[in-house]
Amino acid sequence: MRTRGTIIIRGIVQGVGFRPFVYAKAHEYGMRGTVKNLGSEVEIAAWGDRFREFLDAVSHGTPLSRIDSVDVFDLAGEPPDSFTILESGTGSRSGFIPADVATCDACLADITTPGSRYEGYWATSCVNCGPRYSIITAIPYDRERTSMDVFPMCSPCEREYTDPACRRHHAQTIACSICGPHLALLNPGGTPVPCADPIRDAAALLDAGKILAIRGIGGFHIACIEESAAELKRRLGRTEQPLAVMATLGVTERIADVSEEERAQLTSRERPIVVLRKRDPESHASISNLHTIGVMLPYTGLHHLLFAALARPLLIMTSANMPGYPMITDLAQASGRLAGQVDYILTHNRPIVNRCDDSVVRDGYIIRLSRGFAPRRAAIDLGPRGILGVGPELNANITIYQNGFAVTSPHVGNVRNPPTLAYLQETVENIGEIIGARYDTIVHDLHPRFLSTRYARELAEATGAQLLAVQHHRAHIAAATREECIGIAIDGVGYGDDGTIWGGEIFAGRVPDYDRVAHLEVVPMPGGDLATRFPERMLYGIMPTEEIRDLLASRGWPELELGVLEKQVEKRFNVADTSSTGRLLDAASALLGLCRERTYDGEPAVKLESAAYRGRAAAWDLAFTGRDGREVFSTRSLLAEAYRRMQAGERVVDIAASVQYNLARGVAAMAVRAAEERGIGRVALSGGVAYNHAIREAIRQEILAAGLEYVINPDYPLGDGCISYGQVVCGGSLGE
Amino acid sequence: MKVNLMHGAGGEVMGELLATITNLKHNNAGGIGLESLDDGAVIPLNGQNIVFTTDSHVVSPIFFPGGDIGRIAVCGTVNDLAVMGGRPIALSCGMIIPEGFDVADLERIVASMDEALGECGANLVTGDTKVLERSALDGIVINTAGIGVAETVVRDNGLIVGDTIITSGTLGDHGIAIMAHREGFDFGGQIRSDVSPLWTLIEDALAAGDIHAMKDPTRGGFANAINEMAHKSGTGIVIEEEHLPIRKNVRSAAGMLGIDPLEVANEGKVLMGVAPGDAEAVLAALRSHPYGRDAAIIGTVVEGKSVVMRTAIGGERFIEPPVGDPVPRVC
């Protein structure tokens, strides 16, 4: 029977209350010895008769920890008199610190208990909750390596911090109203507004219809009540875009249908924005003109206190940024950039080290991998080399692989402008620094014009790393599975092997060798990206007929512009070719008159989906052709059928539903045929279009009906937030 | 590798071809040589700076609103001399004419060349003519070379942090005019090429202030030229979108086609980096010349290595050297 030993526990063991937990267990089992934090491992030296039980107990870890391995080594020497927590040392950095965590119930009770030391304190937290990633500058995770460094503990906080029996034993974020960060209510210019209680006053201002910038964990939100939604959208210049709201669970369930799983997500410690189906699709139209609404529950002490003081049931809470630019994290920027948009600023003085947007989840799939979920760490064996995936250009993040783990950053955004490119670089540097990364291989998208591609080239040149390009949709499939499969990538835009724009692709093979075996019909994009902004151009590109010309004319297209469009398509002047699924949905949305200009990401397609939600789909005849030995689904025929039915007076919502359904059938049919031809039993699905509930479900059913296995990876976004991970997976097989 | 059309379209792809073509050991006659890939070469001779350049012209169509191939052939060479600081003195002209070419057209072309020469005080003093079979050539090719003399040589790589960036006028006119005319687009009104010889304009500007760098934004347009200036100077540049002069009809036509007017050719414009204290004086000099009426201060030279545009709506974007064809990137 072992009565002494050194226990090494590796994994996410920092910032998760691991040492206090070990300390408590040592007391429980009468152990003597020490525990020490070594970066991403904890080293325990323990003496005692109940060593076995103690080992079992500590091997389970704390709620926030992730344990990769537990090893026991012999231990010599004499035991100390007691069990103590030692200062952190530096050690391996294979693990990682956990993401930010919503305020726990115990802390919430502290905040709301009259007479509690934490009563009404907005930044109350403990070992089980509070900010982590957003405040850390380096590991090991200790107070001096976080932005809490500037708030020395008062003596009651110090006592709790050092009391092994306390929930805040070694809680690095411990703070109270005496010693911790505090709130201030400011004018948009940054000057203080005299007030006794910033939260109470902010709540009153919100109730009165004012628009406030509110500094949260990973950045600023812009908040207002429902009645001010139109004004907010006007100020932001985003009149069509649905905005997320924050509400209590009770209010959420009145607004939307909430399934068991959705309730679990809403109340999880990650507290993402969950995209829910409204009970009445037409309700709350000033917030969202779709059949869905994004809702999150209060996740910080500040939010809880604000809601306690607020009369209205919900707040619109949208990230404070210009579309496509990083969320604002510091006060100087907020008071500079938000001057025309907000009436007041509710801020605090705890610096945000690492920006982190709210995560977004829909039907259990991650749309935006960020606060709470990220940095995401996955155990995966890609060999001994360090690999960096710099992601695509839109909805980008980065992934770093080393020593058996892939670490994916929070959402970075649209890497199309200098500030977001700088944020991408900063993310690579910060996370790379925290985990001590070095890159043998850097993987980028095949698109020659992506800024991330340029960045990858520069970084590879500077570091001597090997540079690899991976085609966008192959990265999608690699992110879905490493097994041999038929891969369906249904997506917006990705640069293809042949220089055309892909986005409705069927592959066959195993990472990284995916053959393109089938795709959607290749159609022109008149004016390139202009056709993405104005989906009616896409429509005319696909159906350059007199009827469509007349349709556009009847909608007010000037004759002159129609003439230019016509000639452009006829002469193929500044026209790109695409097999994109997103662009086909855009064209259908335009045909049905649902969207004429895209003012936010995916607008035409989500409006089509919202219309289809109200309609009933019918199976149409599908047309398939071939090109260069690959099967091609004729999207021209699909749109032509939709047009015929429109002319025949069929309901728009039914046509919308049928377009989606038959597109899904066409894509699935090609995948099933490819599976049968190649004797492959598994079909994987990825790409942003897979968020469309109706399309995803129809594809799934067709695949299952064919007796094939259906694979989707719910750990990463289906959209481009999985690309950096897929790049790294491909890089692991390609770069050898 | 075979040469393809992308290799002639300017931008990064053309750079690869240039590396092959300029792979010469004998490439510098003592001053600025081929290795600089500047607008022209400079040869110091008896205390004078002789500027020397050459250019071949194959524009289609050969006659277009605002000019023709003859005017371009003269202006292209004259302007390359002028942006080096060189007063154009003499030009040569080599014509390769396909069998069946209309002599009346030749007469028009030559008259137009003569007019452009007159505008800048240069002379065409020597020439060569070849006639080819129809099958060998589908249009006329005109090559001109020219010599000039520069009192002060101005490079394209002389930008200094703090310099003011000035354009001598509206951007994108020539490229959009040619496109419209060639493809038969009806934009509701005629768009005219800006093709003009710039020596007298530049002469006035040089007299008005300290110009650190100049370039004519021809092939690849403003986007290409401004990036080349920044890259060669080892600086960054910030451009204010709101200050960029672009004609309304050019903007609207480009907008209808999904083309960036900053990425198409100009044949009568010069970009300058000017000592900040002299910027207003240079601007005034430019504006008082008929070819510089729309001149504008459009940006500033900064530390860094990118050309960034502050957009009208308060954002920022990179101005990148164009590639030949559109490559959609919006997901």
Ligand SMILES: [Fe+3]
């Ligand atoms: Fe994608």
Ligand SMILES: [Mg+2]
């Ligand atoms: Mg030139």
Ligand SMILES: [Zn+2]
């Ligand atoms: Zn807590």
Ligand SMILES: [Zn+2]
């Ligand atoms: Zn305290």
